[in-house]
Amino acid sequence: MIDKLIQVLDPRGQPSGIFGSALLPENEMMDLLNPLGQPEGALQKMSMAERLPTLDGKTVYLVDTGFAGAKEFMEEVHGWFTRNHPEIKTIFRSKGGNTFANDPVLWQEVKENADAAIFGVGS
Numbered sequence: 001m002i003d004k005l006i007q008v009l010d011p012r013g014q015p016s017g018i019f020g021s022a023l024l025p026e027n028e029m030m031d032l033l034n035p036l037g038q039p040e041g042a043l044q045k046m047s048m049a050e051r052l053p054t055l056d057g058k059t060v061y062l063v064d065t066g067f068a069g070a071k072e073f074m075e076e077v078h079g080w081f082t083r084n085h086p087e088i089k090t091i092f093r094s095k096g097g098n099t100f101a102n103d104p105v106l107w108q109e110v111k112e113n114a115d116a117a118i119f120g121v122g123s
Helices: 070-084 104-113
Strands: 021-023 043-045 059-064 089-094 116-120
Touching: 059 070, 059 104, 070 089, 070 116, 089 104
Parallel strands: 059 089, 059 116
Antiparallel strands: 021 043
């Protein structure tokens, strides 16, 4: 079990494009990047959570991650669930900080209260 994940960024501070992977806590990020900005070495593959058999009676967090357009999109998703599936409780939250900043308080809230989460990345 990994207690801490390190976000993989290229030297320009942008996501590396290696989705579904995370650096192990004991690795130094800059030691794992080649000149093209792609991680090498100690990446651990991660998979998505298993699909729930139903969302009826469940709590789904809709998280605006701060990308352009994400807030408006997630608000529309929230409205759609409210109108079409009132049996599914949806909670809309905006992540604090900039797009790439960590928000441990929000992640803890989602971990404790959500049965599922949808993260909006905008357009």
